[in-house]
Amino acid sequence: MSAEPDLRSTAMSRRQRRERTARALSALAETASERRRQDLLDYVVRINMGVARTVAGRYFHRGVDDDDLVQVAYMALTRAARDFDAQRHQDFLSYAVPTIRGELKKHFRDQGWMVRPPRRVQEAQARITRAEGALSQELGRPARPSEIAAHLDMCLDDVIEALAADGCFSPSSLDRPVTVNDDGGGIALVDFLGEADQARPAAEARVVLGPVVRQLKPRDRRIVYLRFFEQRSQQEIADEIGVTQMQVSRLLARILRDLRRDLTAGESVPREVAEAS
Incomplete structure (x- = not known):
């Protein structure tokens, strides 16, 4: 045989x-x-x-x-x-x-x-x-x-x-009960936290990321939009732009490296924003 x-x-x-x-x-x-x-x-x-x-x-x-x-x-x-x-x-x-x-x-x-x-x-x-x-x-x-x-x-x-x-990698859920009320009900961890201004991080991100994103090529900007604004999967992006899923993975990795490089090149960029990119 x-x-x-x-x-x-x-x-x-x-x-x-x-x-x-x-x-x-x-x-x-x-x-x-x-x-x-x-x-x-x-x-x-x-x-x-x-x-x-x-x-x-x-x-x-x-x-x-x-x-x-x-x-x-x-x-x-x-x-x-x-x-x-x-x-x-x-x-x-x-x-x-x-x-x-x-x-x-x-x-x-x-x-x-x-x-x-x-x-x-x-x-x-x-x-x-x-x-x-x-x-x-x-x-x-x-x-x-x-x-x-x-x-x-x-x-x-x-x-x-x-x-x-x-x-x-997976911190405890904020919904996890940490205390018990007199009636037996639990109080979640989130109940002890103050409310954050949800608009401020988004505004800061737009100010910092806007200039570097505009420098990307049109297809790269489209990939960023589909992935991070429309929350598309890599396969969905691949189907739309006509490449394979693995190519999309490599493109995203390269785009993020480019953004990180451009972000960290500026002296006024906050460290937290550069790390998050």
Whole structure:
């Protein structure tokens, strides 16, 4: 029987996916054709995209755009397929899943802080994220905090503190009851807060962002409008402007970098506004 996978098949069981992934990677190691290599890599990525999306789904609704998380997971899956070494790893997913999880955590560390912890905690979490992937592959299961601490020669309390920083992505709801009335009813945290002037931040943002947004090219301005004013998803934007969802993700990243650069170039720009861009 040929070792070549059936590139036309997409619907399959978990066992079939594992077997066909292994066959494709085996064929990839044997072929000298660059075109065939790319077809095989595309196949491996395509049949495992559901796994990548499942891993990304564990981080949904935690302060970072869900579409962005899926794109990060897909790119990590692609990189894992390209870098996989069958001589070092027996099963592709045992290598790919920790890789995807590590990239998602890195994305959160870079983009997702809603309450920014001290720099030492951020740096510790970066080391822990890398160690978790390596230890998961070595142990065949998620590493315990004590194992991570021993691997990194860190204090266990510091590891636990860094792992607990995940809560910075999803702070407690303002609707959470914090006290109980005499009649048994709860008083929510929001009831203790004063009212903010909702118009002031928007006015400040228009003043600061207006000049730099007007410098964008028409298509970039359109993308910014669709994403941040009409709250369109990346796929909806892609359908409207005639590109792929991944291209929209890259365009948004580039546009935000340009805006951040232009914002921070001005000495009078508030630091909070520059960081929020």
